[in-house]
Amino acid sequence: MTAEPIPDSPTAGAFLPSPNFGERRGGARPDCIILHYTGMPTAESALALLRDPASQVSAHYFVWENGEVAQLVAEDKRAWHAGAGFWSGASDLNSASIGVEIVNPGHDGDLPPFPPRQIDAVVALCRDIAARRFIPPERILAHSDVAPERKRDPGEKFPWGALARAGSLQWPTPARIDGGALFRMGEEGPPIRALQAMLALYGYGVELSGVYDRRTRAVVAAFQRHFRPERVDGEADASTIATLRALIDCLEKKKAAPR
Numbered sequence: 051m052t053a054e055p056i057p058d059s060p061t062a063g064a065f066l067p068s069p070n071f072g073e074r075r076g077g078a079r080p081d082c083i084i085l086h087y088t089g090m091p092t093a094e095s096a097l098a099l100l101r102d103p104a105s106q107v108s109a110h111y112f113v114w115e116n117g118e119v120a121q122l123v124a125e126d127k128r129a130w131h132a133g134a135g136f137w138s139g140a141s142d143l144n145s146a147s148i149g150v151e152i153v154n155p156g157h158d159g160d161l162p163p164f165p166p167r168q169i170d171a172v173v174a175l176c177r178d179i180a181a182r183r184f185i186p187p188e189r190i191l192a193h194s195d196v197a198p199e200r201k202r203d204p205g206e207k208f209p210w211g212a213l214a215r216a217g218s219l220q221w222p223t224p225a226r227i228d229g230g231a232l233f234r235m236g237e238e239g240p241p242i243r244a245l246q247a248m249l250a251l252y253g254y255g256v257e258l259s260g261v262y263d264r265r266t267r268a269v270v271a272a273f274q275r276h277f278r279p280e281r282v283d284g285e286a287d288a289s290t291i292a293t294l295r296a297l298i299d300c301l302e303k304k305k306a307a308p309r
Contacts, residue, residue, distance in 0.1 A: 057121040058182075061175045062111065068101045068122040070108035071129050078145040080125065082189035083176055084132055084196060086149065087203040089156035096153060106130060109149035111175060117167035119175055125183075135196035136255030143196050148179055152204055161205050169209055173216045187213075187220045188253075188301060195254065198272035199265065206279035220300050224278040225292035231285035237262045245286055248294050249273065252301070262286075 055065040074080075086109065088096035093114055099105045100112065100122055109131040112120045123129040131149030140146045152172060154164060164172075176190055190213060193201045214221030233242055243260035249269050250256050256269045271284035278293045 055121075055124065058125040059111070059119070059121065059175055059178045061171065061178055062119045062121040064120045066097070066101065066112070066120045066122055068108040068129075069103045070100070070106060071123045071127040074126070074128045074145045075142055076145065078142070080146060080148045080183055081185060082137065082143075082147045082191055083179055083185060084143065084147045084149050084191050084193055085172070085176075085204050085208070086131060086151050086193045087154040087156045087205060087208075088151050089154070089158065089203060091155055091159060093153040096151065100151065109151040111148070111150045113150065113152045113168055113171050113175065115153050115165050115168050117165075117171035119171050125179075132193065132196060133200070135200075137191060137196045138253035147191075148183070148185075150175065152208075154204065157202055157205060161207050163207055164204075164209065169212050173212055176213060177216060187217075188304075190219050191253075192272070192276050194272040194275055198254070198268040202275065206275045206282050210276060220297065220304075222277070222293055222296035222300055224280065225289040225296070227278075227281055227287065227289040229288050231283075231287045232291065233262050233286040235262055235264070235267055242266070245270075245291065245294075248291075248298060252294070252298060 057065050090096040097112060100108050108123050108129045110123045110125055110129050112122055125148060128144050129149050130144060132143035132147060135143045193203045211221060213219035238261050242262050243258050246256050246258045246266060254269045256266055267284040270286050271282055274282045274290055278290055
């Protein structure tokens with residue numbers, strides 16, 4: 051008789067196995083956490099999909115609206131949650147990450163607020179994973195960060211500040227929105243390339259072309275959705291650029307701090 055698996059995280063109350071996983075490629079170990087919303091009408095339908103072998107999708111953890119947490123895939127295995135993406139030089143994000151699905155119908159369901167008990171559970175889960183896996187705060191990512199042209203989750207209503215207050219996330223104060231766009235689609239020149247370079251320095255997958263193209267707009271929207279959610283339009287206004295500079299400054303200060 052096979053023993054039931056035990057969750058890797060003490061925050062998980064049950065292990066509900068999904069068959070949708072494989073081995074992490076190239077001996078990779080998870081060095082980031084990717085947060086998703088389920089994007090389906092009900093928690094039951096989302097959980098069923100993540101456990102259906104025909105769906106070919108899964109995640110390591112599943113967080114209900116009431117704060118209950120279940121594990122679906124062992125942390126040392128490669129769950130199929132991120133899909134095609136890029137972050138800070140890595141393109142196989144499934145091998146490099148722990149995936150967390152948060153029950154919420156998403157943008158197609160009018161993106162309702164995440165209940166406080168659910169957010170408390172996500173914070174506790176991320177803190178536990180990060181502590182055990184030595185994952186730094188800047189490596190707790192949105193699905194939209196790693197796949198900005200395909201994904202919008204967990205969305206601009208996800209309270210990233212709650213993770214920051216818990217010490218789990220780097221979070222600059224968003225600069226005040228007080229003007230229109232500085233850069234829009236089709237514009238070209240060294241200032242555009244400098245913006246692309248800052249986004250790439252933080253980790254986003256963007257070509258340093260000097261052209262404000264579709265990819266750049268999608269990456270700017272992903273950045274806004276995560277760090278400046280008051281207005282998500284993909285246009286690089288002064289507030290977006292100031293917030294990005296503050297974020298990079300936080301990261302540089304962290305790197306320079308004595309260990």
